[in-house]
Amino acid sequence: MKARALVVGLDKELLIWVLLIATAGVINLFSAAQVARPGAQYLQVGYFAVGFAIAVGIAAIDLRWFERLAYPAFVVVCGLLALVLVAGATIKGSQRWLNLGFFNLQPSELMKLAIIFSLARYLARREEQGPLGLLDLLRPLNPSRPLLLLLAVIAKFGDLQIAQSAGLTWALRIGLLLIAVVWLAAAAYRMQSLAFAARTFVAPIDLIAVPAVLILIEPDLGTTLILLAIAGSMVLYVGVRIWSLVVIAVVGAAGGVAAWFKVLKPYQQQRILTFLNPEADALGAGYHANQSMIAIGSGRVQGKGFMSGTQTQLSFLPENHTDFAFSVLAEEWGLFGAAVLIILFGWLIIKGIRVAASAHDRFSALCAVGVAALIFWHVFVNIGMVTGMLPVVGVTLPLMSYGGSSVLTIMFGVGIWMSVSRRRMMF
Amino acid sequence: MSSPGRVSSPFGLARPIVAAALVAAAMFALTARLYYLQVVRGAEFTDKSESNFVQLRRVVHDRGIILDRNGRILVDNRPAYDVYLTPAFLPDSGRTLASLVDALELDRDLARRLDRALQGAQGRGDGRSLEVAGGVRRHAIDAMLKMVDREHLLGVDVQPDSSCHDCSRVLIQPLEFPSAGLVFQRLASALGVTEEELAPVREEARGAHGLDRFLPIRVSRDLPWEAFVRVDTAVSLFELPGVDVQHTQRRRYRTGLQTAHLLGYINEMTPAEYQRLREDGYKMGDFIGRSGIERTYERELRGIDGFERVVVDAKGRRMGEDRGRALLGDDRGEPPQPGHTLVLSVDADLQRVAEESFAALQGVAGAVVAVEVKTGFVLAMASYPSFDPNLVSGRISAEEKHALDTDRLQPWVNRAIAQQYPPGSTFKVVTALAGMQTGVLTLTRRIHCNGSFRLGSNVWRCWRLSGHGALDLHQAIKHSCDVFFYTVGWDVGIDALASAARLLGYDALTGIDLDNEVPGLIGDTKYYLRRPEGVQKGYAVNNAIGQGDIAVTPLQQAMAYATIANGGTLYAPQLVREVRDQEGQVVHRFEAVARWRLQAPEGALEALRSGLQAVCEQGGTAYGLHWRREPPGMAEWVRTSGVELAGKTGTAQVVKMGKEIKKLHELDYWERDHAWFVAYAPASDPEIAVAVVNEHSGHGGSHAAPIAANVIRAYFELVRPRATSGLFDYHPPQAIACAEPGALP
Structure with missing residues (x-):
């Protein structure tokens, strides 16, 4: 492909918009990184250079390639996530990174893209029309479901201590086994009427749950939530039956309560508790949220001026070049600057949705929606957490926070948008 | 599956529109939150951000200095270094x-x-x-x-x-890599203490939680210079993270032991005092006047702390002058106001001579008080043994403190005002005054002394066992004849003696501006009725020569003799002449305060004065002043200066004497007599009155009079020539606190 061909048909408006936010991000880093990581802004410029190249490159590739590669890529990234748990580098108590020698790869970032592609592929190719039901999402009669239960029961058969008395325990064990076998038989019977395909084994819930669980145990609550939010947005975009939504909401609430006691680590619980009232524990767990709110609030309408934010420059604001970059901006540029940035983000996301609306096929549309969801949820959760509306979970602000992985992921997504946008007229 | 030829959106148009609307709503919500934080609560968060980076630092004031009457510094402040440790900044x-x-x-x-x-x-x-x-x-x-x-x-x-x-x-490298343990090791060696001595500090640092971790803990106070250099060097080389050296001030008592009781000392407040005084601006760890002038004039000596607003970062590190000016402007606090300067009426030279003279006579314990006869201002006040206020106000070890506390000689006690003694023969002027006031004694009455005074079966001996023969008042004072005064005392009775004594200021606080003054005691009927034995006849005889139930302080003695010397005005003794502010402007000047004028019969005081003058002349009990060797130069001055001395010796028995009279060296120290001498000079127009008590030393003429004479000599040689400089322009007393002695209790 000639260089000219790379540029022709590019959605320049989208590109300029991204460039605008990226420039704001780098300027903000001059101030934000000054204390904690001087010079980070220059590295960030480097990441953006690579990121724009990737975006333009992706824009040149027909998305059908990604559709074809979606599932293999998903499997590979799941493999990487599993590898991270075994051989990853531990930084600040979390095992999230793979050391590649020149670069610390964060597979959970890749997963954000992989899940967009694979979910888009699945949802685009589903046979049934209309909104999704709970059965469509869970596919209980896929043989993989009872198989999982069967495997679990067999693997844990010996140490499954269900009831007090040994006899009852045995009865329950055998009962579970029977349920699994009957369930399996039902699934097998149903399979006779279906053509053999990946979809007969995989349900949308697998695409969401497997990576979510792998990331949650790193642990990385923020990325897990972002992943669930992206997937949820894509599924909702396709449409979900109202009663299914109700059931999901009820089960989700019950699961949330269970997760609070069984899954969340104490520091994660603490974060959520603190989130409910950050000012009560201003020196302990609420320190981040509280200092961030002070930074933003004290910026008032006009801001304290570039490089003059006291919260930033005197290190009261933690992680100010990464997760709390927005607080720096709001402190130094005030409501004025912060609102302009929010408008820029809002407009960018809406443009992404427009790209989806004008997409030429369902897969492209869902990819564009997925990217829009990715950026939206990052922006919403990040600004929500730095303004004290959401718990502090460690989610970056796209194009503003320092960090190679984040920049490259977002620019990859922008590339997808441009690819979709470029081909909207192609028929 | 969507058909490829479809022009419309794959999912219709409703979905993107709803999605876009939701995004817009979410962005609006974020903006609304920003509005809430930055506009609605903007002022509140601005305050919070300021209280984050603005730290109010206290700038400690200088305590007021204390000068002698000639402006010589008695007490000032010297720079000192304290070591603090902030647990939060320990590695x-x-x-x-x-x-x-x-x-x-x-x-x-x-x-x-x-x-x-x-x-x-x-x-x-x-x-x-x-x-x-x-x-x-x-x-x-x-x-x-x-x-x-x-x-x-x-x-x-x-x-x-x-x-x-x-x-x-x-x-x-284990011995370089920062850890709390290493910091304590290094700190101990820099301070020159063992690590065990730092253990309490270490425990305290470990126990600090939350905000308390940012509160500095004091490790050491007033470092010796070498230790300061070691610690300060290590701090500037980043070897002692968390450790700070703070520059502060310590009180410096330049005259050390000589003026210790007079000036007093300061030390740290107790928590109870802090609770009581916090409203007056005292802070935990502040020093407060404990005794002497430091205590009485605490209000004047204490200044007002200033404050300084400094910019600090999240770790509490000070961010420097430029940042401070940029963020806070030029108005960044208030300078401290130092305490007032006190100018005492005391003369440092006289104080020194008093000490030296006392030492020259091998004095162990006692007091010297010198006052101005015509104003009541104190010229010198010394008490022995003494303590070093520099030690007491600063680094005193537990052993040193214990030694001072348990010393049988009680170095803490200001013997000039807080210890009462039997006055011995110095009290005879009071008996004489009582006699003249009651008319029992006239200037011409002669009493025969045959060596003893009999009352029924009781016999009181005169100190000269062979007797003095017939004496008038003049001669009786000159020779200090006991029998003469036994007789007068017996004639006037205890109550007349007591009322004469009270007219001269005995048996009451003088009201001097020092703490712990005691009133003394004069036995009268009222007093004896409270005792089981009741009033007994012989009491008046005993009391007449200053034994028995008579107890006085040296200051009372000096004031009483000054009253006789100045013609009958009893002044209130005072120590402070002026209070000045930091520019040297006089804030308050203390004037002489007369308590009352003595209504004595005509010629009575003149008769006493002529007798007292005769004491120092040939044949008098203090004639030895003309030839005694110690203190050096004193006798020659007495002979040649032309300044006439007047005074009264006293040798007060501590233990009731048995039949035989023991020699001095045969007695245990605690059983020996107190030597007294109370004097004034010049006899013709008195200016200075001096009272000296030398405990358990022997005869007043030999063990107290030379000290008094030497102090008087110093007054004429060193103090008086400077008095013409105009620095102290004494005005006549303006106030008479109590004109009628009858108003006394």
């Missing part, structure tokens, strides 16, 4: 190692193992390097070095392997 080796290990992308467990090894090595003083990792890649080394650089971390070494780019070893 945490566990945490540092964890971030080091993180930078190297190694396992956290390694950090825990290394921390244990490090603390072990530091405890043993083992300087061998500990290996963190070998075969470390270049980029990990770079990441680590960045961190080392950022944190000013010491004791991390990298050993590159020249043959292999990615095979560096990382080592830490």
Whole structure:
């Protein structure tokens, strides 16, 4: 492909918009990184250079390639996530990174893209029309479901201590086994009427749950939530039956309560508790949220001026070049600057949705929606957490926070948008 | 599946529109939140951000200085250095190692193992390097070095392997790598103490939680200079993170032991005092006047603390002058106001001579008081033995404190005002005055002394067993004849004696501006009726010569003799002449205060004065002043100066004498007599009155009079010539506190 061909048909408006936010991000880093990581802004410029190249490159590739590669890529990234748990580098108590020698790869970032592609592929190719039901999402009669239960029961058969008395325990064990076998038989019977395909084994819930669980145990609550939010947005975009939504909401609430006691680590619980009232524990767990709110609030309408934010420059604001970059901006540029940035983000996301609306096929549309969801949820959760509306979970602000992985992921997504946008007229 | 030819959107138009609307709503919600934080609560958060970075630092005031009557410094402040430790800024080796290990992308467990090894090595003083990792890649080394650089971390070494780019070893030096233990080790050696002595501080630092971790703990107060240099150097080399040296001030008592009781001392407030005084601006750890002038004039000497607003970062580090000006403007606090300067009426030379004279006579314990006859201002006030207020106000060890507290000679007691003695023969002027006031004694009455005074079966001896023969008042005072005064005392009775004594200021506080003054005691009917034996006849005889139930303070003695000397005005003794502000302007000047004028019969005081003058002349009990060797030069001055002295010796028995009279050296120290001499000069127009008591030393004429004479000599040689400088222009008394002696209790 000639260089000219790379540029022709590019959605320049989208590109300029991204460039605008990226420039704001780098300027903000001059101030934000000054204390904690001087010079980070220059590295960030480097990441953006690579990121724009990737975006333009992706824009040149027909998305059908990604559709074809979606599932293999998903499997590979799941493999990487599993590898991270075994051989990853531990930084600040979390095992999230793979050391590649020149670069610390964060597979959970890749997963954000992989899940967009694979979910888009699945949802685009589903046979049934209309909104999704709970059965469509869970596919209980896929043989993989009872198989999982069967495997679990067999693997844990010996140490499954269900009831007090040994006899009852045995009865329950055998009962579970029977349920699994009957369930399996039902699934097998149903399979006779279906053509053999990946979809007969995989349900949308697998695409969401497997990576979510792998990331949650790193642990990385923020990325897990972002992943669930992206997937949820894509599924909702396709449409979900109202009663299914109700059931999901009820089960989700019950699961949330269970997760609070069984899954969340104490520091994660603490974060959520603190989130409910950050000012009560201003020196302990609420320190981040509280200092961030002070930074933003004290910026008032006009801001304290570039490089003059006291919260930033005197290190009261933690992680100010990464997760709390927005607080720096709001402190130094005030409501004025912060609102302009929010408008820029809002407009960018809406443009992404427009790209989806004008997409030429369902897969492209869902990819564009997925990217829009990715950026939206990052922006919403990040600004929500730095303004004290959401718990502090460690989610970056796209194009503003320092960090190679984040920049490259977002620019990859922008590339997808441009690819979709470029081909909207192609028929 | 969508058909390829469809022009419309794959999912219709409703979905994107709803999605876009939801996004817009979410963005609006974020903006609304910003509006809430930045506009609605903007002012509140601005305050919070300021209280984050603005720290009010107290600027401690200088305590007022104390000058003598000639402006010579008696007490001032000297720079001193205290050591503080802030637990929050102590290095945490566990945490540092964890971030080091993180930078190297190694396992956290390694950090825990290394921390244990490090603390072990530091405890043993083992300087061998500990290996963190070998075969470390270049980029990990770079990441680590960045961190080392950022944190000013010491004791991390990298050993590159020249043959292999990615095979560096990382080592830490146990005796350089910062840990709390190492800081305490270094601090102990810099301070010159053992680590055990720092253990309480270490415990306190470990026990601090939350905000308390940012409160500095005082480790050591008033460092010796060498220790200050060692600690300050280590701090500036980053070897003692968390440790600060604070510049402060300590009280300096330039005259040391000589004026200790008069000036008093200061020390740290107790928590109870703090609770009581916090509203007056006192802070925990402040010093407060404990005794003497320091206590009485605490209000004048204490200034007002200033404050300074400084910009600090999240770790509490001060961010410098430029940042401060940029963020807070030029108005960044208020300077402290030093305390007022006190100008005493005391003369440093006289104080020194009093001390030297006392020492010249091998005095062990006693007091010297010199006052101005015509104003009541105190010229000198000394008490022996003494203590060093510099020690007491600062680094006094427990042993030194214990030694002072348990000393049988009670160095803490200001004997000039807080100790009462039998006055002995110095009291005879009171008996004479009582006699003249009641008319029992006339100037011409002669009483025969045959060596004893009989009353029924009781016999009181005269000190001259052979007797004095017939004497009039003049001669009786000159020779200090006991029988003469026994007779007068018997004639006037105890109550007349007591009322004469009270007219001269005995049996009451003089009201001097010092603490712990005692009133003394004069036995009268009322007093004896409270005792089981009741009133007995002989009491008046005993009391007449200042034994028995008579107890006086040296200051009362000086004031009483000054009253006789000045023609009958009893002044209130005062120590402070002026209070001045920091510019030297007089805030308050104390004038002489007369308490009352004595209504004595005509010629009575003149008769007393002529008798007192005769005491120092040939044949008088203090004639020895003309030839005694100690203090050097005193006798020659008495002979040649032309200044006429007047005074009265006293030898007060401490233990009731048996039949035989023992020689001085045969008695135990505690059983020997107190020597008294109370004098004034010049006899014709008195200016200075001096009272001297030399405990358990012997005869007043030999063991107290030379001291008094030498102080008087110093007054005429050193103090008086300067009085013409105009610095102290004494005005006549303006106030008479109590004109009628009858108003006395």
